[in-house]
Amino acid sequence: MLGNTFILLSANGGGFLSSLNNPDGLNLGDIIVTIVFFAILMVLLKKFAWGPLMGIMDQRAELIANEIEAAENSRLESHKLLEEQRALLKEARENAQSIVENARKQGETQREELITAARSEVNRMKESATLEIATEKEKAVAAVREEFVSLSILAASKVLGKEISEEDNRALIEETIVKAGEGR
Amino acid sequence: MNHENPNIVFLGLNFNPANILMLFVTCLVVFLIAVISTRNLKVKPTGMQNFMEWVMDFVKGIIKNNMDWKTGGRFHVLGITLIMFVFVANMLGLPAGVVWKGELWWKSPTADPVITLTLASMVVVLTHYYGVKQLGTKGYFKTYLQPMPFLAPLKIIEEFANTLTLGLRLYGNIFAGEILIGLLATLGAGSAFGLIGAVVPALAWLGFSVFIGAIQAFIFVMLTMVYMAHKVETDH
Numbered sequence: 001m002l003g004n005t006f007i008l009l010s011a012n013g014g015g016f017l018s019s020l021n022n023p024d025g026l027n028l029g030d031i032i033v034t035i036v037f038f039a040i041l042m043v044l045l046k047k048f049a050w051g052p053l054m055g056i057m058d059q060r061a062e063l064i065a066n067e068i069e070a071a072e073n074s075r076l077e078s079h080k081l082l083e084e085q086r087a088l089l090k091e092a093r094e095n096a097q098s099i100v101e102n103a104r105k106q107g108e109t110q111r112e113e114l115i116t117a118a119r120s121e122v123n124r125m126k127e128s129a130t131l132e133i134a135t136e137k138e139k140a141v142a143a144v145r146e147e148f149v150s151l152s153i154l155a156a157s158k159v160l161g162k163e164i165s166e167e168d169n170r171a172l173i174e175e176t177i178v179k180a181g182e183g184r
Numbered sequence: 185m186n187h188e189n190p191n192i193v194f195l196g197l198n199f200n201p202a203n204i205l206m207l208f209v210t211c212l213v214v215f216l217i218a219v220i221s222t223r224n225l226k227v228k229p230t231g232m233q234n235f236m237e238w239v240m241d242f243v244k245g246i247i248k249n250n251m252d253w254k255t256g257g258r259f260h261v262l263g264i265t266l267i268m269f270v271f272v273a274n275m276l277g278l279p280a281g282v283v284w285k286g287e288l289w290w291k292s293p294t295a296d297p298v299i300t301l302t303l304a305s306m307v308v309v310l311t312h313y314y315g316v317k318q319l320g321t322k323g324y325f326k327t328y329l330q331p332m333p334f335l336a337p338l339k340i341i342e343e344f345a346n347t348l349t350l351g352l353r354l355y356g357n358i359f360a361g362e363i364l365i366g367l368l369a370t371l372g373a374g375s376a377f378g379l380i381g382a383v384v385p386a387l388a389w390l391g392f393s394v395f396i397g398a399i400q401a402f403i404f405v406m407l408t409m410v411y412m413a414h415k416v417e418t419d420h
Contacts (some may be wrong), residue, residue, distance in 0.1 A: 027298045029199035034207060034293075034302040041211045042265040049218035050261050053236055056225040063227060 145181075149173055189288055206293040210273045218268065240264055246406050250413035255318065259412055262310070267405040270294060270303075270354065274397030277362050278390060294400075295359040297351065304351030307408045308343065315415030327415070350407055357400050361393040 152173055192199050221232030229237055243263040247256040277292030293299050316324045328339045368389060372382035 027198050027200055027203075030203045030296070030298045031302045033199070033204050034299050035306055037207045037211050038265070038269065038303070038306070041214060041269065042261060044215060045218050045265055045268075046261050048215075049222045049236070050240070050264055052225055053222045053233070053240065054260075056227060056229075056233075057237060057240070060227045 145177060149177060152177075200296070200298075202289045202291070203293060203296055203299060205289065206273075206276060206291060207299070210269060210276060210293055213272050213276070214265075214268045217272070239267065243267055243405065246402075247409050250406075250409045251417050255416050256409070256413070259314075259409065263405050263409065266303075266307075266408060267401050270404050271398060271401035273299075274358050274400060275394065277358065278365065278393055278397070291362060292358050294354055295362050297355045297359075300355040300358075301347070301351035303354075303404075304347050307350065308347045308411065311408075311411045311415040312343075314412065318416040324415075346407075346411055350404065350411075354400050354404055357396050361389070361396055364389055365393065 149170065153169065156169075156173075189203075190201050192201055218236065221236045225233060240260070244253075244260060247253065247259055247263060250256065273292055273294040275292075277290070277295055312324075315327070319327070328336045365386065368382045368386040371378045372386060373379075
């Protein structure tokens with residue numbers, strides 16, 4: 001291939017060949033030196049320059065990726081926390097409302113109960129008073145009746161001038177009074 | 185401009201000590217630039233580290249333009265070394281050519297066709313090596329029959345043409361640049377009148393040569409990756 005090259009180039013004229021200047025043929029030594037130098041340079045640079053540089057660039061890429069991920073994570077977390085807080089707040093508000101509602105309901109029931117109890121107490125008292133009044137009236141009537149019997153007997157004995165045996169006539173008189181009561 | 189090149193024979197091989205000297209200087213400069221700029225590596229880059237990382241990303245971009253990064257990642261080191269090497273080599277001859285006893289000692293190593301063709305051959309041999317490694321021997325030979333079997337002779341010629349164009353393009357650009365710089369320098373050194381006439385075009389051409397040197401380094405690496413992609417990927 002290189003032979004072809006030089007045939008091709010020699011058509012150019014002497015200027016080119018003089019720059020090649022290889023009186024004994026091909027500059028094979030230069031070719032070897034070029035390749036060896038380039039290979040050594042590449043190996044050395046890979047070890048001392050490109051390798052570390054690529055390492056640091058990868059490290060940076062990783063760092064940036066991590067940072068982005070961390071930022072994304074913290075954003076999601078804060079979003080989650082915010083939602084949680086919002087839910088808690090809502091729950092608390094609902095709780096408060098239900099507590100107030102309950103208290104009001106309880107108060108109302110209590111009031112109802114109190115009123116009912118008071119009313120029934122009043123009724124009971126009224127009834128017992130009525131009953132007592134009736135009993136007292138009965139008693140009073142009985143006492144009056146008894147007193148009236150005694151007075152009647154006393155009056156009759158005064159009228160008759162003789163002692164009427166209270167025991168003998170009491171039954172009779174009482175019967176009369178009952179009759180009079182019935183007749184009235 | 186027809187300077188002789190120094191020549192020594194060692195172990196039956198012809199050596200051009202000027203080439204060896206310039207290759208050594210190039211390697212040294214590249215190595216020093218790379219090592220100095222990658223001291224004190226930090227996750228948060230500063231100074232020269234930024235520049236080196238830019239070079240790496242630049243080469244990475246070239247590779248990614250041509251192939252999948254999964255297959256192309258292994259050529260990253262080759263690409264960075266190659267672009268730095270060719271660029272520095274192109275720059276070295278710009279300040280001046282040094283001629284000692286009629287022999288040209290200081291020049292761009294890439295202004296010598298032996299060196300550029302060696303680099304080009306090395307790249308093409310590497311593409312064949314990785315082609316076989318990546319696709320297997322059968323898959324490698326199959327690529328010669330695609331897209332049409334009767335194009336196989338063209339595909340074989342293409343391999344040689346690739347090598348030649350890759351090497352000679354670089355050589356031609358840099359050699360021509362140096363010749364023109366040399367001519368302008370000769371003109372400027374000739375007389376006071378010539379100096380006045382030569383300063384402006386010499387400066388312009390120097391600037392343009394820097395541009396050409398950078399562009400040629402980029403083209404060399406890009407074509408390397410293009411050839412590599414042709415060999416290691418099936419769907420091209």
